Amino acid sequence: MNVEELRKLFPALSETVYGKPLVYLDNAATIQRPASVIEKWVDMTERHNANLHRAVHKIAADATEEYESTRDAVRAFLNAESREEIVFTSGATASINLVAFCFGEAFVKPGDEIIVTEAEHHSNIVPWQMMCSRKGAVLKVLPVDDEGHLRIDLLDSLLTDRTRLMCVAQISNVLGIINPVKEIVNICHSKGCAVLVDGAQGVVHTGADVADLGCDFYAFSGHKVYAAPGTGVLYGRKELLDAMPPYMGGGEMIASVSFSGTTYAPLPGKFEAGTQNIAGTPTLKPALELAEALKDKELTEYIDRVRDFVLNALLADDRIKLYGVPRGTSDKIALFSFAVKGAHHEDMALLLDKMGIAVRSGQMCAEPLMDRFGVTGMLRASFAPYNTMEEAERFLQSLDRAITMLV
Amino acid sequence: MTMMERTLKEVQEEIVDDFSMYDEWLDKYEYLIELGKNLASYPEEKKTDDRLIKGCQSRVWLDWSMEEGRLYFSADSDAIITKGIISLLISVYSGRTPEEIAADDFSFLGRIGLKENLSPTRANGLVSMIQTIHTAAESNL
Ligand SMILES: Cc1ncc(COP(=O)(O)O)c(C=O)c1O
16 A cells, blocks of 8 residues: 555545645544544444444344454454453543552552653543542652653662552653553563553554553553544453452443342443443444554555654754654654744644644643653644655645744 | 824724735734734733733733723733734723723624634633733723
């Protein structure tokens, strides 16, 4: 597949804004959806709209089949051992909160410790702060260095026999650096500490083989990997999920309910209370099929060329300070957060918008990281596999023009 | 002061006219950037939290005082386009009576396309700036 063929799959990519072709570089916030996903979504609504697991009629059986076969597809994509380890949620945030609550209830005692990194998204910080205050636990922070790399050298000294869980993004949504998750897992496991990986950005760029990573939990959102918004996945190792109490109580998560006592459904139903995202969750199937197809050699080489082109241009420009500087060729995705000397990120984003370039500006849900680098916000251009070299060129030309207008 | 010879509406019309010369949004921004760069300087000691306007990606400080029955505004921002917008607002509202300001509906901002183009995301807090100016007028009636 080449990039032009890929683009044809995405209706949104032929949009224009202010009379100019849209260059969508806010893919880390949410990625565009291919027609296959949109069709599945519509099909589930038009032809298979019934509640899951509950009724014997035909369309309920169809809807349930779609939903449960999606679980098999996700299991295969993540290379998890069993389908019971795949819990559907409404997104990465919901997945992380589920673990923060239920893992906390099961395993965390006063004085225990949780580690997060300085580069986490608020969704992988705040749930842990809430859990720590609920359980009387201590939150510790693994810092990043000036280039945006995790200080893995400090991890060993942060871990104690009270550390229960380490929470780390596979790829930071600000720095675009691919974190050495396998190494982190090895270090943590050697000290008896479990690891949760926030795969919100990683799932679409590096894929997610939980067996290979060795992590205990893996969370991601559907809308960042081509699927419908309001869909998400939590992978958890079976022994851990089994030992954790339910998150929410309600329909479908039970085995039997009576006023003298209720028993819970086995995995994964135990964690899926209430009516699920009937139309959305099945879109994960075509979405992950596409993600799989994008591992195509021609495309990945192209993506790398676009990344290197933009990276080198930004690094060579002394008006720009890039946050998240790679050390090698394989530890950075095409996600660039930077500051322009003498220009505010909001001004830059407003001007770029009017040139047809959609980028993100602000704190990007990572206030502690902004503080770490002493800035009030950054500008972020995040590329997807469907972004072309021509778009990269237009972005850089527009960036130059905006800087000239402001500085 | 010659400015006082013109009514609030006349000053607004003039700005609407100025903006109508530009078809392209980038040109409008260029004009706002120019205005922003020329905004009168704002004292550092007045960059306090109580003068900070909420709801902005950029920081905006707005201060006002009453002198001889008229309201005077001064403001600053760390973003230049926002400063340009502030400069527009100040040129229209500073030196007016609270009655004039309170009776105004701020609709000229819509006519130059600022409201649709800037406020929905709350990115630059135009709505909050308008509210602050309006509240200052109301509280001095
Ligand atoms: C690294 C990271 N973690 C978590 C999230 C939260 O994802 P969601 O808002 O889809 O739950 C995001 C999305 O912005 C992210 O980039």
